[in-house]
Amino acid sequence: MGNVRIGVFLCHCGSNIAGVVDIAAVLAYSKNLPLVKYAADNLYTCSDAGLSAIKEKITEHSLNRVVVASCTPRTHEELFRRACEEAGLNRYVFEFVNIREHCSWIHMNEPGPATAKAGELVRLGVKKAAHLLPLETATAPVEPAALIIGGGAAGMSAALNLGRQGFAVHLVERGSKLGGLTAGLWKLLPGDRPASELVETLISAVKKSGNISVYLDSSIKEVSGFIGSFAVRVDTPRGEEAFSVGTVIVATGARELEPQGLYRYGEIEGVQTLRQLEQALKSGKKDFTDVVFINCAGSRTAGREYCGRICCAASFKNARFIREICPTARVTVLQRDVMAFGKDFEMEYRRALQAGVRFVRYDPQRPPQITGEKQVSAVRVFHTLVGEELTLPASTVALVTPLVPNEGAGKLARMLKVPVDTHGFFLEAHMKLRPVEFATEGVYIAGTARFPGSLREAVTQGTAAAAKAAAPMYAGVVTLEATVAKTDTRICSGCGNCVTVCPFDAVEIEQDRAGRNVSAVNAVLCKGCGACAAACPNGAIQQQGFTDLQIFSMVETLTLEGGADVFAR
Numbered sequence: 001m002g003n004v005r006i007g008v009f010l011c012h013c014g015s016n017i018a019g020v021v022d023i024a025a026v027l028a029y030s031k032n033l034p035l036v037k038y039a040a041d042n043l044y045t046c047s048d049a050g051l052s053a054i055k056e057k058i059t060e061h062s063l064n065r066v067v068v069a070s071c072t073p074r075t076h077e078e079l080f081r082r083a084c085e086e087a088g089l090n091r092y093v094f095e096f097v098n099i100r101e102h103c104s105w106i107h108m109n110e111p112g113p114a115t116a117k118a119g120e121l122v123r124l125g126v127k128k129a130a131h132l133l134p135l136e137t138a139t140a141p142v143e144p145a146a147l148i149i150g151g152g153a154a155g156m157s158a159a160l161n162l163g164r165q166g167f168a169v170h171l172v173e174r175g176s177k178l179g180g181l182t183a184g185l186w187k188l189l190p191g192d193r194p195a196s197e198l199v200e201t202l203i204s205a206v207k208k209s210g211n212i213s214v215y216l217d218s219s220i221k222e223v224s225g226f227i228g229s230f231a232v233r234v235d236t237p238r239g240e241e242a243f244s245v246g247t248v249i250v251a252t253g254a255r256e257l258e259p260q261g262l263y264r265y266g267e268i269e270g271v272q273t274l275r276q277l278e279q280a281l282k283s284g285k286k287d288f289t290d291v292v293f294i295n296c297a298g299s300r301t302a303g304r305e306y307c308g309r310i311c312c313a314a315s316f317k318n319a320r321f322i323r324e325i326c327p328t329a330r331v332t333v334l335q336r337d338v339m340a341f342g343k344d345f346e347m348e349y350r351r352a353l354q355a356g357v358r359f360v361r362y363d364p365q366r367p368p369q370i371t372g373e374k375q376v377s378a379v380r381v382f383h384t385l386v387g388e389e390l391t392l393p394a395s396t397v398a399l400v401t402p403l404v405p406n407e408g409a410g411k412l413a414r415m416l417k418v419p420v421d422t423h424g425f426f427l428e429a430h431m432k433l434r435p436v437e438f439a440t441e442g443v444y445i446a447g448t449a450r451f452p453g454s455l456r457e458a459v460t461q462g463t464a465a466a467a468k469a470a471a472p473m474y475a476g477v478v479t480l481e482a483t484v485a486k487t488d489t490r491i492c493s494g495c496g497n498c499v500t501v502c503p504f505d506a507v508e509i510e511q512d513r514a515g516r517n518v519s520a521v522n523a524v525l526c527k528g529c530g531a532c533a534a535a536c537p538n539g540a541i542q543q544q545g546f547t548d549l550q551i552f553s554m555v556e557t558l559t560l561e562g563g564a565d566v567f568a569r
């Protein structure tokens, strides 16, 4: 390690870090760490001035390893890696130390221990940096074609966007027509635009596009491969069809919860779901008398804790429609809380009030009771605000149930090797930073397949997912992350543990030239989770950028050299 020259850059992050951590003390400590040839602090290391300083000091002090102690690698690692690269270093001789989330934020009331911990983390970062090695990145070609699964509003928006950009699109819909849930609705919020008008506009644009191939009544049989080169097999009414694509967008939507066993649904006449009521309105029903909506039917409850997000607004919309069609009808919405998010949905609440819709707040501990023998006759409800039980005559009860994951979502998730959340909705890579992407590269998500939401969100997400998918297809190549697993075949015994534990099917056993079974990592599929490296009994698989040497150098620093009070040394 004779020629290792490390630079340490400490960030104040305004007062985010420096308001708690004593940066001057950590700086003085960092300057004396072994192999550190330069250390400095910055108000914002990610600013132009901060990045320029890193580049200048790399040249000025012939630094060949860089440690930045600042915020989170999730948002800033790429920025600092690029700065190193621009100064002529390999991007992987950079080490990130998080002293914001891990120190100043989590220990915001303990400046002393937060400062000591920041010093320790910098010390460990420097230890690891000393063992960092340059890594080579590889590239893979990307086919300029996309598979979109699901032909609802989200899927069609994504298809149109990609089609207009000239990419070949394969739009696979398991139903007999395009449109998804929206096709069965009457009028849409905001604006009361007929749902059929929106759906027809999208379908006609899809049909006119010369770049979109639509597969109706079709199901995905297999998707294998990786970003740039996915092999797809689809079961269609014409038989199996196969093609290859560079990217995949999941837009499989969600379905309304069927409230079996709830509020006597399926047991007596007159109790239906909100969607069934909207369909009745669509088919021209006008003879309403006493209508009661029960919101949060089957949502915000044990096992389904989430809010359906659009249910409140969709119930207010239909309650108002009934009052407009039939002004003599008595219409009551039973609600736990009004969740009308955003300006449009808040306005819809007001419009329903103005249209004469009555709102009653109920207590989930004392849920409404449906009375009637064969046909619903009334709903009894304890009005929490007036503290009285009311009996509301009812000929129609609409159960406002949440959207739940579509059938087959789990199977599709396993096929694409992407995760679902505890309720079975597809789980994006990061709710805020990567909302329309999966961790698996080249696979994207849009619409209510991800979580209940409005049509506007579905269309926006469809367009956003298309924009994300277009980027690698335009480039024609993807640069592969180099911090992936790598096998030293000389010491691999071919036991296959790595194959068993890999969640991405990135490892295989193959024969080397001497005919020995050895593990081989597909760098395109590998996500660098490190599971194989941990499972390997011989240390033959190493996670690049997190090798045993690099990790143990940090562990040994803490266990052998001692930890805690850095300023006592």
Ligand SMILES: Cc1cc2nc3c(=O)[nH]c(=O)nc-3n(C[C@H](O)[C@H](O)[C@H](O)COP(=O)(O)OP(=O)(O)OC[C@H]3O[C@@H](n4cnc5c(N)ncnc54)[C@H](O)[C@@H]3O)c2cc1C
Binding pocket: 149, 150, 151, 152, 153, 154, 155, 172, 173, 174, 175, 178, 179, 180, 181, 182, 185, 187, 188, 189, 190, 218, 219, 220, 251, 252, 253, 254, 255, 256, 274, 275, 278, 310, 314, 317, 406, 407, 408, 412, 446, 447, 448, 449, 453, 454, 455, 456, 458
């Ligand atoms: C009663 C009701 C009223 C509503 N009113 C409004 C409103 O007024 N305004 C508003 O903004 N929103 C409203 N919504 C919400 C709106 O319906 C959704 O936001 C919208 O449907 C989401 O579109 P999507 O494309 O994500 O999903 P979907 O519309 O569910 O489309 C998904 C498509 O994927 C297909 N699919 C599923 N799995 C597969 C598979 N494995 N392979 C191939 N295809 C598959 C499905 O068949 C479907 O065609 C309402 C919802 C309900 C239930």
